Amino acid sequence: MTGGPAAGGRTPGGAPAGLTQGSRTRGGIGESTLRPDGTLKVTGEFAYASDLWHEDMLWGHTLRSPHAHARIRSVDVAEALATPGVYAVLTHDDLPAATRYGLELQDTPVLADGVVRHHGEPVALVAADHPETARRAAAKIRVAYEELPVVTDEASATAPGAPVLHPGRTDGHAAHVPHPNIVHRQPVRRGDVAAAKARAAAVVTGEYEVGMQDQAFLGPESGLAVPAEDGGVDLYIATQWLHADLRQIAPVLGLPEDKVRMTLSGVGGAFGGREDLSMQAHACLLALRTGRPVKMVYNRFESFFGHVHRHPARLRYEHGADRDGRLLYVTARIVLDGGAYASSSPAVVGNAASLSVGPYECPNVDVEALALYTNNPPCGAMRGFGAVQACFAYEAQMDRLAAELGLDPVEFRRRNAMSQGSVMPTGQVVDSPAPVAELLRRVKAMPMPPERQWETAGGGPDLRALPGGVANTTHGExxxxxxxYAVGIKNVGFSEGFDDYSTARVRLEYAGGEAVATVHTAMAEVGQGGVTVHAQIARTELGVSRVTIHPADTRVGSAGSTSASRQTYVTGGAVRHACATVRERVLALGRTKFGTYHPAWATAELLLEDGKVVTDGGEVLAALADVLEGGEPVEAEAEWRHRPTEPFDLRTGQGTGHVQYSFAAHRAVVEVDTELGLVKVVELACAQDVGKALNPLSVTGQIQGGSTQGLGLAVMEEIAVDPVTGKVRNPSFTDYLIPTILDTPAMPVDVLELADPHAPYGLRGVGEAPTLSSTPAVVAAIRQATGLALRRVPVRPEHLTGG
Structure with missing residues (x-):
């Protein structure tokens, strides 16, 4: 990077040379310490990936397919190459090495390989000296397409004679699916469903549908690739998983991994949408071809095509219970639309199947979950990861079954709630707290918001509190x-035998008259607050006040993905372990330097008690400074793994597939104008067990954020795909609606802390569970207000008015 840091004194890592937390403040585990990047973000000073700059950089642009399924007959780039200011145009034929990549299956072309399989698939790349020049040149590329039949749903994907979208599959998943257009299939079978059906006093059957939701992160995909003198490339990128990107990019570039160096740049949200590659390989290819730095930034339109989305789903459930309100059996068939490429669909299927019954005890289960290949946009990871779709359906079923039995819906859930020691449909024993009944009790006991809250002292209505808001469409009539009410269960961490680990490097040194710690991991800070928690852990374990978080990059071992609610658990565990090693080495230095009876050494020994600092910190700081002064920094790197999991059996779904479960319960209060079909969510209360709130303020923020995303799925968010052509109809925030502050209700949160004995500090993943139960809670409230069945989300005005 010539000229030192990026423009404005910022580094490509997104902050001034690392983030320093506090000065002589305690700020340890259990305290609501403020985010070190918070002020920079709210004042607009934080450098996101789209702010990256290099003095001689070029701009990259992607030409995308206008068709959902077509054969490429020819590509003519001559006119584009002749455009003044254009330095390179690349197509599939120009790729230097591997031509496909993928998180689980390598089925995604870097650039279309003779066939396009979804609307917006990348076909060609342009590098030019100005972004508008690159766009104009891309428009001059002449591509001759022959349109092909489009596969958009299960019927068209598996019909006799249906086009096979990925012929010749040889991956391990292919042997276990009944049709080549099925990406993956996972059954879960336990007990004797047939016998249970014969005993059931009440049975309800329902078919449900979940629309395609977008992650809708605020910062579009962006990055800067800089060619290096050693023939490699340095990539500054907004992503969720640096090392997974590296593993996929290096073969595409034909380079060893040590010549592809990646540094995390400022990330403006993720929610799963940055787990897959977008423009990472494209920017690097253009930089290596031109010998110039290349920056790529998607606009919002491109972003809708540039990342995966939440799988739309069709679900059919049957629940049976006895006269006492005990579940006897559940059968389900869950069909997820994976779109054109696999992404993480196999893992999403595993989650949907294994969590398909919800947080309830049920001795007899017969479930089938599968994901399809279609010509719709690719779908993959999104907050909740397969459990969201299942939760919407099984919670609707629980309400219907309670009504059939004449029971209160909360009481019916509590009668069937799992607890510690319960057995999942997969045969796994839940061996940590599972306070499902208590969460339901707590959320029901919360005070209700006042009736007719839109009425003001002056007599006129406050339009902001009414359905339709300031559109002035109703005044309360x-x-x-x-x-x-709804409650959900979500796994934490990667599952099904995945080697889920993280790496952390911690250094302790003498600087400015005191001991200072530096924490270096490859964890992607995407807004979840990991940089805050890692500093809290270092303060707690080392007794220091000043902690610097080194920018994340691939010069340290993998931290895995910032997803699955796993980073505090796994990378936090690695930071804690590395700190413990540093602490032991410092104490050994103290023995050597001072001897056992020296006052400084005696004070430093306090660090050993219970593996954490047990004083107010001042004496420990002085002792550490005495030990470290005049010496070399003390450093340790550690890997940390949680206990192992195992793959689910592909015939029965049995297996210890998950490492930990998290639970959240919601109560939604809504007001509906039944004549106009308008909905106002007045309150969305949540009770959640978090194991241990390492940073209570952050925990509350995660719960409220996840709840808001679930609210969006309930009443407004959906990518509309034409069922005939497979084309996306609404790739913009003008037509794809997300909740704003005016749509966000009051969100009281009741945090329960029941420690998981297997987790660092007893913590439990937080961010995903509230996304599950918020959606069905909101829809359940709308059902109660309207009396309508409402078996599809998002709920639209026409669903409420019969239009």
Whole structure:
């Protein structure tokens, strides 16, 4: 990077040379310490990946397919190459090495390889000296397409004679699916469903549908690739998983991994949408071809095509219970639309199948979950990861079954709630707290918001509190209130035998008259607050006040993905372990330097008690400074793994597939104008067990953020795909609606802390569980207000008015 840091004194890592937390403040585990990047972000000073700059950089642009399924007959780049200011145009034929990549299956072309399989698939790349020049040149590329039949749903994907989208599959998943257009299939079978059906006093059957949701992160995909003198490349990128990107990119470039150096740049949200590659390989290819740095930044339109989305789903459930309100059996068939390429669909299927019954005890289960290849946009990871779709369906079923039995819906759930020691449908024993009944009790006991809260002292309505808001469509007439409940279960961490680990490097040194710690991991800070928690861990374990978080890059071992609610658990565990090693080495230095009875050494020994600092810190700081002064820094690198999991059996679904479970319960209060089909979510209360709140303020923020995303799925968010052509109809925030502050209700949160004995500090992943139960709670409340079945989300005005 010539000229030192990026423009404005910022580094490609997104902050001034690392983030320093506090000065002589305690700020350890259990405290609501403020985020070190918070002020920079709210004042607009934080450098996101789209702010990266290099003095002689070029701009990259992607030409995308206008068709969902077509054969490429020819590509003519001559006119584009002749455009003044254009330095390179690349197509599939120009790729130097591997031509495909993928998180689980290498089925995704770097550039279309003679066939395009979804609307917006990358076909060619352009590098030019100005972004508008690159766009104009891309428009001059002449591509001759022959349109092919489009596969958009299960019927068209598996019909006799259906086009096979990935012929000749040889991956391990292919042997276990009944049709080549099925990416993966996972059954879960336990007990004797047939016998249970004969005993059931109440049975309900329902078919449900979940629309395609976008992660809708605020910062579009962006990055800067800089060619290096050694023939390699340095990539500054907004991503969720640096090392997974590296593993996929290096073969495409034909380079060893040590010549592809990656540094995390400022990330403006992720929610699963940055787990797959977008423009990482493209920027590097253009940089290596031109010998110039290349920056790529998607606009919002491109971003809708540049990342995967939440799988839309069709689900059919049947629940049976006895006269006492005990579940006897559940059968389900869950069909997820994976779109054109696999992404993480096999793992999403595993989650949907294994969590398909919800947080309830049920002795007899017969479930089938599968994901399809279609010509719809590719789908993969999104917050909740397969459990969201299942939760919407099974919670609707629980409400219907409670009504059939004449039971209160919360009481019915509590009668069937799992607890520690319960057995999952996969045969796995839940061996940590599972306070499902208590969470339901707590959320139901929360005070209700006042009726007719839109009325003001002056007599006129506050439009902001009414359905339709400031559109002034209703003044309270025809508005009906409804209340709904839901509870969900989500796994934490990677599952099914994945080697889920993280690496951390911690250094302790003498600087400025005191001991200072530096924490270096490859964890992607995407807004979840990991940089805050890692500093808290270092303060707790080492007794220091000043902690610097080194920018994340691939010069340290993998931290895995910032997903699956795993980073505090796994990377936090690695930071803690590395700190413990540093602590032991410092104490050994103290023995050598001072001897056992020296006062400084005696004070430093306090660090050993219970593996953490047990004083107010001042004496420990002085002792550490005495030990470290005049010496070399003390450093340790550690890997940390949670206990192992195992793959689910592909015939029965049995297996210890998950490492930990998290639980959240919601109560939604809504008001509906039944004549106009308008909904106002008045309150969305949540009770959640977090094991241990390492940073209570951050925990509350995660719960409220996840709840808001679930609210969006309930009443507004959906990518509309034409069922005939497979084309996306609404790739913009004008037509794809997400909740704003005016749509976000009051969100009281009740945090329960029941420690998981297997986890660092007893913590439990937080961010995903509230995304599950918020959606069905909101829809349950709308059902109560309207009396309508509402078996599809998002709920639209026409669903409420019969239009």
């Amino acid at each position: 025809g508005v009906v209130r409804g209340v709904g």
